[in-house]
Amino acid sequence: MAVYTNLSAADFSALLRQYDVGEIVSAKGIAEGVSNSNWLIETTQARFILTMYEHRVDLDDLPFFLGLLDHLAAKGSPVPRTIHDKAGAAFRMMDGKAVALIEFLSGVSVDRPNAAQAYAVGSALAGLHINAADFPDSRPNSMGLAAWHSLFADCGEDGLRKIDPALPAIVAEELAFLDANWPQDLPRSVIHADLFPDNVLMLDNHVSGLIDFYFACTDITAYDLAVTHAAWCFTPDGSFQPEIARELMRGYTDSRPLSDAEQQALPLLARGATLRFMATRAYDWLNTPVDALVTPKDPMDFARRLAFYREQGEGAFPARQSQGID
Amino acid sequence: MAVYTNLSAADFSALLRQYDVGEIVSAKGIAEGVSNSNWLIETTQARFILTMYEHRVDLDDLPFFLGLLDHLAAKGSPVPRTIHDKAGAAFRMMDGKAVALIEFLSGVSVDRPNAAQAYAVGSALAGLHINAADFPDSRPNSMGLAAWHSLFADCGEDGLRKIDPALPAIVAEELAFLDANWPQDLPRSVIHADLFPDNVLMLDNHVSGLIDFYFACTDITAYDLAVTHAAWCFTPDGSFQPEIARELMRGYTDSRPLSDAEQQALPLLARGATLRFMATRAYDWLNTPVDALVTPKDPMDFARRLAFYREQGEGAFPARQSQGID
Numbered sequence: 001m002a003v004y005t006n007l008s009a010a011d012f013s014a015l016l017r018q019y020d021v022g023e024i025v026s027a028k029g030i031a032e033g034v035s036n037s038n039w040l041i042e043t044t045q046a047r048f049i050l051t052m053y054e055h056r057v058d059l060d061d062l063p064f065f066l067g068l069l070d071h072l073a074a075k076g077s078p079v080p081r082t083i084h085d086k087a088g089a090a091f092r093m094m095d096g097k098a099v100a101l102i103e104f105l106s107g108v109s110v111d112r113p114n115a116a117q118a119y120a121v122g123s124a125l126a127g128l129h130i131n132a133a134d135f136p137d138s139r140p141n142s143m144g145l146a147a148w149h150s151l152f153a154d155c156g157e158d159g160l161r162k163i164d165p166a167l168p169a170i171v172a173e174e175l176a177f178l179d180a181n182w183p184q185d186l187p188r189s190v191i192h193a194d195l196f197p198d199n200v201l202m203l204d205n206h207v208s209g210l211i212d213f214y215f216a217c218t219d220i221t222a223y224d225l226a227v228t229h230a231a232w233c234f235t236p237d238g239s240f241q242p243e244i245a246r247e248l249m250r251g252y253t254d255s256r257p258l259s260d261a262e263q264q265a266l267p268l269l270a271r272g273a274t275l276r277f278m279a280t281r282a283y284d285w286l287n288t289p290v291d292a293l294v295t296p297k298d299p300m301d302f303a304r305r306l307a308f309y310r311e312q313g314e315g316a317f318p319a320r321q322s323q324g325i326d
Numbered sequence: 327m328a329v330y331t332n333l334s335a336a337d338f339s340a341l342l343r344q345y346d347v348g349e350i351v352s353a354k355g356i357a358e359g360v361s362n363s364n365w366l367i368e369t370t371q372a373r374f375i376l377t378m379y380e381h382r383v384d385l386d387d388l389p390f391f392l393g394l395l396d397h398l399a400a401k402g403s404p405v406p407r408t409i410h411d412k413a414g415a416a417f418r419m420m421d422g423k424a425v426a427l428i429e430f431l432s433g434v435s436v437d438r439p440n441a442a443q444a445y446a447v448g449s450a451l452a453g454l455h456i457n458a459a460d461f462p463d464s465r466p467n468s469m470g471l472a473a474w475h476s477l478f479a480d481c482g483e484d485g486l487r488k489i490d491p492a493l494p495a496i497v498a499e500e501l502a503f504l505d506a507n508w509p510q511d512l513p514r515s516v517i518h519a520d521l522f523p524d525n526v527l528m529l530d531n532h533v534s535g536l537i538d539f540y541f542a543c544t545d546i547t548a549y550d551l552a553v554t555h556a557a558w559c560f561t562p563d564g565s566f567q568p569e570i571a572r573e574l575m576r577g578y579t580d581s582r583p584l585s586d587a588e589q590q591a592l593p594l595l596a597r598g599a600t601l602r603f604m605a606t607r608a609y610d611w612l613n614t615p616v617d618a619l620v621t622p623k624d625p626m627d628f629a630r631r632l633a634f635y636r637e638q639g640e641g642a643f644p645a646r647q648s649q650g651i652d
Binding site for chain 1: 351
C-alpha cells in the first residue's frame with residue numbers, strides 16, 4: 001500500500017511520449033497494490049493506471065498477465081485493457097523496472113456486498129472463466145498447495161504458535177487432509193485466484209471492473225469460485241452470509257453450471273482457499289515490522305472460515321439443481 | 327505517504343450524500359500528505375480530493391486552512407476551493423476525524439523546474455501574498471524559531487551527532503545567530519511556508535495549483551520567498567541554480583516588489599528556512615523506524631544549503647533594481 005519509487009514530471013512525460021495517449025495532465029501515486037507502485041495518470045485523452053513492478057512479480061510472467069487482460073477485455077469481460085506503446089510492446093523498462101500502462105476503470109470496491117452485487121460478482125467470475133477458455137498461455141499457480149506447505153514451514157511451529165496457540169495443529173491437520181484429498185481431475189482454466197472485494201470495482205449493482213490479476217494462473221476452475229466464496233460471504237466479524245453465498249453461486253452457475261464433481265468439491269476447495277490466505281497472512285504477520293505503517297491482516301480470520309467450512313460442508317454452497325428436490 | 331484509514335464504498339456514498347456533488351464513480355487512496363489520508367474521488371459531476379485529518383493537524387486550525395483556500399481561490403490564486411456541505415460546513419466529522427472535500431486541480435509537480443517555471447512559481451507566490459492581504463484570520467507559525475529550538479533539543483546532541491558529526495556545532499551556532507538577528511519589523515502576511523515543488527502543480531510552464539496549505543500561517547512575508555528559494559534553487563545533488571533563482575526572484579518581484587529591508591534580509595531568512603527543514607528532517611530521521619517503508623529525507627541536504635547561504639549572502643538573491651547598476 002505505497003508508492004515505492006519517485007517519478008518526476010519529466011519521467012512521466014518521457015514515458016508517455018512512447019505511447020499514443022496524449023499529453024500528461026495529472027499524475028497521482030495511489031495506495032494500491034502491495035508489491036507494485038501505481039499512479040493514476042490523466043492525459044489530454046483519457047485516464048490510465050501506470051504500474052511499476054517493484055518486486056515479487058516475475059518479469060517472465062508479465063506477458064501472461066498483460067496478454068490475459070487484453071484477451072478478456074476483447075471478449076467483453078470488465079477488465080482493463082493493456083495500453084501498448086507505439087512499437088506494440090505491452091510493457092517497457094524504466095530504470096531497470098518494468099512498467100505497464102493500463103486502462104482506468106471507474107467503480108468502487110464494496111466492503112459489504114448486497115445480494116445483487118454478489119450475483120453480479122458470481123456472474124463476472126463465470127464470464128472470466130468462459131472468456132479465458134481459449135487464451136493460449138498458461139501459468140502454474142505459484143500459490144498452490146506446495147506454496148502453502150512452504151510458507152507455513154517458513155513461519156515455523158513457534159511462529160504459528162505466537163499467532164495463536166491452536167494454529168500449529170490446525171495447519172498440520174489441514175495440510176495433511178488436503179495433501180490426501182486435493183482433487184486431481186476437475187476442469188482447469190485460467191483463474192483470477194484472488195478475487196477479494198478489493199479487486200472488484202462496482203457501480204451500483206454492476207461489476208465495472210475486475211482488477212489485479214497478478215495471482216492469475218492455470219488451476220482448478222471451481223477453486224476460483226471457492227476463493228471468491230471465502231472472500232465475499234462473511235462479514236468482517238466472521239459471520240457467514242447465506243444470502244450472499246446463494247446469490248454468488250446463482251450468479252456463477254447461471255452463466256457456467258457446475259458439474260456434480262465440481263459442486264461436491266467446493267467445500268474441500270474452500271478449505272484450501274482458507275489455508276492459502278492463512279499461509280500468506282501468517283507469513284506477513286510474522287515478517288511485518290511491528291512499527292510498520294501497515295497493519296498486517298489477521299490470519300485467524302481465515303482459520304475461523306476454515307472451521308466453518310469443515311463444519312458446514314456442502315451447506316455453504318447452495319446448488320441450484322437441489323433447490324426443488326428436498 | 328499513505329492512507330491510514332480504510333473507507334468503504336458505503337462510507338464514501340454516505341459522506342457524499344451530505345454534499346451537492348453527484349454520485350460516486352471512483353475513489354482511489356492517494357499517496358500524498360504525511361499526516362493526512364487522501365482520496366481522489368470522482369463523482370458523476372467532477373473530481374475532488376477527500377482529505378481525512380489523521381493527526382498533527384489541530385481541528386481548531388481547519389477553519390483557517392480551509393477558509394484561506396476559499397479566500398485565495400475567490401481572488402484568483404490557483405488554489406483548490408473547499409467544497410462546503412449542504413449545510414454550508416467546510417469540514418465534517420466522520421468516526422471522530424475531520425474530513426474535507428476539496429476541489430481537484432490538474433497538473434504535475436516538477437522536480438527540476440526550468441526558468442519559465444521558476445518565474446511562474448515566483449509570480450504565483452507573490453499573488454498568494456497579495457491576495458491573502460485582506461484574509462481576516464491569522465494563525466501563528468507553529469514551525470518558527472521556537473519550534474526549531476525545541477525540535478533540535480528533542481533530537482539531542484547525540485542524536486544530531488549520529489546524523490553527522492558536524493551537525494551539533496552547525497545547529498548551535500546557527501540557532502544562536504538567528505536568535506540574535508531574526509528580524510522583528512519586516513512586513514508580515516499569510517504565508518504558505520512550505521512551497522516545495524511537491525506542493526506546486528504545473529501544466530507546461532504555468533502554475534495550475536498551489537496545494538497543501540497545512541503549514542500556512544501569519545509570518546514574515548519575505549520568509550516565504552526565502553523558503554521557496556531554498557526549496558527550488560538547488561539540484562538534487564545540491565548545486566545552486568543561479569538562473570532558477572534569478573527567475574524566481576524576477577517572477578516574485580514583478581508582482582510584489584521587495585522593500586530594501588526585505589531584500590537585505592533574504593540571506594538571513596533563507597538561513598532560517600534551511601534550519602527549519604533541517605530541524606524537521608533531523609527529528610524524522612531519528613524517529614523513523616529503520617525498517618519503515620518510507621526513507622526519511624537527509625537533513626544534511628539543508629545543512630549544505632545553509633553553508634551556501636552563509637557563504638553567498640545577497641549573491642544568492644539577484645535583485646531587479648541592481649541589475650543595471652554594477
